[in-house]
Amino acid sequence: MPAKILVVDDEAAIRRLLRNTLVHAGYLVIEAGDGRTALQQAAAEHPDAILLDLGLPDRDGLSLIPLLRPAVVLIVSARDAVDEKVTALDLGADDFVTKPFDTQELLARLRVALRHRQSPETTPKVVRCGDVGIDLDRRIVSRGGGELHLTRKEFDVLAVLARHLGRVVTHDRLLTAAWGGDDDPRVEYLRIVIRNLRQKLEHPGPMGSLIANELGVGYRLRPDA
Known part of the structure; x- marks a missing residue:
């Protein structure tokens, strides 16, 4: 069954771009435009991975990271400050991609993160x-x-x-x-x-x-x- 991806971004154009990219790559996609909806969707739909923007209208995306686990959390944000990237990783994000992004790179990062999360105990010798x-x-x-x-x-x-x-x-x-x-x-x-x-x-x-x-x-x- 295809992996289910939750796209969390307050910009409809970005959500549309990510949806089209992910659907073309064979994923199932659900969306949220703010933090409250993201938490509701995550609880109801149990996505395999979440593409999370940090600049949400109702709360900082960093605060959502621990609440969205154990799904894969991939930060997709225009914020490029080093301390925020480190904080996101320390809070449990699996990776980050800075906007504007290359869609093929984003898909590659997502594949790696999903593969790692789905088989955490099977790192090859x-x-x-x-x-x-x-x-x-x-x-x-x-x-x-x-x-x-x-x-x-x-x-x-x-x-x-x-x-x-x-x-x-x-x-x-x-x-x-x-x-x-x-x-x-x-x-x-x-x-x-x-x-x-x-x-x-x-x-x-x-x-x-x-x-x-x-x-x-x-x-x-x-x-x-």
């Missing part, structure tokens, strides 16, 4: 991104069939990204995974680890980064890189 293989159980990383040497912190950061393949992981979450209770972990340390991972995992050339930077927020491991 080996995650593959192009010719890079990440064996989460054996802590082995290979590229093109050859094993790579990673430091403990490099692997710990990469493992978190692999478990959330295609989804943004915040700086704080990555720092906690790699540095744990160490005193004063800094984003600068994380940047060094990410730079080293890119040097070891990525091929030179214009193909795009395997580890994408969400400026000021965190990083995402791209399954299509």
Whole structure:
């Protein structure tokens, strides 16, 4: 059965664009123009995912995020402040897309979030991104069939990204995974680890980064890189 998507946005033109895009992609779509209606629709219809604008007429969309779980919550908003993106993720949003958006990117983000939510306990033992293989159980990383040497912190950061393949992981979450209770972990340390991972995992050339930077927020491991 097709996944059911609740579109929450106060602009009728945006709702219409999202409805047409989602229906064409094979989803069932319901709509809400404000926070009160969104909560009513979520309770009555039990959508699989919710595309949520933050600038609603009756309440801030951020306050709705914990109330809309366990559905997938994908923020689709013109707000692009870093602190709001981090707050949305910390409150439980699965991802965010900034307006104006590319519809194909939005659909890709939605597919990833739905896939992750529907099988949260079935992360494969080996995650593959192009010719890079990440064996989460054996802590082995290979590229093109050859094993790579990673430091403990490099692997710990990469493992978190692999478990959330295609989804943004915040700086704080990555720092906690790699540095744990160490005193004063800094984003600068994380940047060094990410730079080293890119040097070891990525091929030179214009193909795009395997580890994408969400400026000021965190990083995402791209399954299509």
